Amino acid sequence: MEILKWERYYRSFGMETLAIRGQPQPESAPHIATLDILSRRHPVNRRILEAAAAARTRQHFAHVDALVQEAAEPVHATLVRLVDRHGIEAIHVDALLSYPISLPFTAAIARLLSNRPIRVVSREHDYVWERLPARIPYFNYAAGRNLPPVDDQILHVALTSHALGGLAKRRPGGMGGGIAVPNMFSFDVQESLHRPAAFRESLELPSNALVFVQPTRCVPMKGIQHSVHFAAQVAAQVDRTPVLVVTGPVRGGFGLSPGDLENYKSSLIELSDQLGVALRFMDGGLSACPPCPHRADASARHFCVNDAYLAADLITFASTAEGFGNPVIESVVAQRPLFAARYPVMVNEFLPRGFDFLTMAAGDPFESPSVSMQTPGFDASLVTRAAELVMQPEDRQDLVHRNLAIAKTWYSDEWSTVRRYFRPVVEWLTTGAMSRSVSRRPS
Numbered sequence: 001m002e003i004l005k006w007e008r009y010y011r012s013f014g015m016e017t018l019a020i021r022g023q024p025q026p027e028s029a030p031h032i033a034t035l036d037i038l039s040r041r042h043p044v045n046r047r048i049l050e051a052a053a054a055a056r057t058r059q060h061f062a063h064v065d066a067l068v069q070e071a072a073e074p075v076h077a078t079l080v081r082l083v084d085r086h087g088i089e090a091i092h093v094d095a096l097l098s099y100p101i102s103l104p105f106t107a108a109i110a111r112l113l114s115n116r117p118i119r120v121v122s123r124e125h126d127y128v129w130e131r132l133p134a135r136i137p138y139f140n141y142a143a144g145r146n147l148p149p150v151d152d153q154i155l156h157v158a159l160t161s162h163a164l165g166g167l168a169k170r171r172p173g174g175m176g177g178g179i180a181v182p183n184m185f186s187f188d189v190q191e192s193l194h195r196p197a198a199f200r201e202s203l204e205l206p207s208n209a210l211v212f213v214q215p216t217r218c219v220p221m222k223g224i225q226h227s228v229h230f231a232a233q234v235a236a237q238v239d240r241t242p243v244l245v246v247t248g249p250v251r252g253g254f255g256l257s258p259g260d261l262e263n264y265k266s267s268l269i270e271l272s273d274q275l276g277v278a279l280r281f282m283d284g285g286l287s288a289c290p291p292c293p294h295r296a297d298a299s300a301r302h303f304c305v306n307d308a309y310l311a312a313d314l315i316t317f318a319s320t321a322e323g324f325g326n327p328v329i330e331s332v333v334a335q336r337p338l339f340a341a342r343y344p345v346m347v348n349e350f351l352p353r354g355f356d357f358l359t360m361a362a363g364d365p366f367e368s369p370s371v372s373m374q375t376p377g378f379d380a381s382l383v384t385r386a387a388e389l390v391m392q393p394e395d396r397q398d399l400v401h402r403n404l405a406i407a408k409t410w411y412s413d414e415w416s417t418v419r420r421y422f423r424p425v426v427e428w429l430t431t432g433a434m435s436r437s438v439s440r441r442p443s
Helices: 002-012 043-054 058-086 103-115 137-143 161-170 196-202 224-238 258-275 305-311 326-333 344-353 380-391 393-411 415-431
Strands: 019-021 031-034 090-094 119-124 154-158 178-180 209-214 241-246 278-281 314-317 338-342 358-361
Touching: 002 090, 002 415, 031 058, 043 058, 043 103, 043 137, 058 103, 058 137, 090 103, 119 415, 154 161, 154 415, 161 178, 161 344, 178 415, 196 305, 209 224, 209 305, 224 241, 224 258, 224 314, 224 338, 224 380, 258 278, 305 326, 314 326, 314 380, 326 338, 326 393, 338 344, 358 380, 380 393
Parallel strands: 019 031, 090 119, 119 154, 154 178, 209 241, 209 314, 241 278, 314 338, 338 358
Antiparallel strands: none
8 A cells, every 4th residue: 555655646746657566456557567576475585585594604695695696687687678668767666675575676676776877766664673584694694785785876765763773773885865754644534434333233242342453464473462461451441341353364474384373363362262352353354445345335245444443442553563553543543542562663753753652561573472472561550541541532532632633743645744755755866865854843
């Protein structure tokens, strides 16, 4: 969804956009190529990642480098053909150059810059040193050399100033070309156009259900076990039946096998049974919003993400690490209180801007979730405050309205905000220089 927003931003500044995808998706720009190598699941990428995970010595690292360069050759050739055929002057790469998703593509982009006068905007969602790959020696080695690549022809776009500072510390060369641009959101979410009541009905909930929605995948780093504990304790204080809805699929997570993920899900089910929490898994069955399936067909029996948000009494997001954390702002847009962990972006980006969330200490992103499965990571005062928000609608409305005003200041996709963040990117693309005004508080 974020790349589609950026396509719209580029076009609003008068630029023509062409799409190169790793997999089919709804197009807002003419599609000129599909590069299978962009998928982490591509056999070549899987083979390289397996070799990288096993590498322990410089000799092993050199072997992985050779595999990457060999796989990069046909990708580079394809990029050259596309650039020359379509007269491409700049390439926007989304979330690929800073994380081990497709190392051959990263190498191909670096090679392209050596023989074509082209500019690259690298929008970077995650960095190796922030996540589980940091435990793998090869990726620490690569992060110091070319993950992400640093070049005068590359503009690095981090999602937060905190992330940009981490990049500058680890890859100082060429960091004149770096800027922070957050994800931006539409605040036009009208409850009358969605179906939260029907969504709750579809889950066959008890009449006194207190609904918590965890809008994430079901993977250990999302801290769902803390959300289970939180739901149980808050519901007990207000004498209601706790229901926790996990919207995303049991999928993803670097270095996690399908067995690891299923074991995590099974542990969550066991914990929920122990604590009396009704756990519902949507398994990624919700449509993106927009477009909403029921905008065109009001009788549609499937639901969108905003139906889930609006059906919630509280949103839970006890994640240990995030490049940004869209559910934080999405909960504000939906005007629901948020229970969340104080992961680095929460501490360095959201809380300093004045947001009022129910926060607990973040877990260790490298720690096994079994360590904290039976132990809540929050204190009783947090539960008491959440219960008060449930019982006192006026206090709840005051909180969500204050959060909404802050979010509109910093993260709205209204043209004035988009222009403020995006103008330096356009300046860099057209002149090779940019202003540095976007981190100031908007006027």
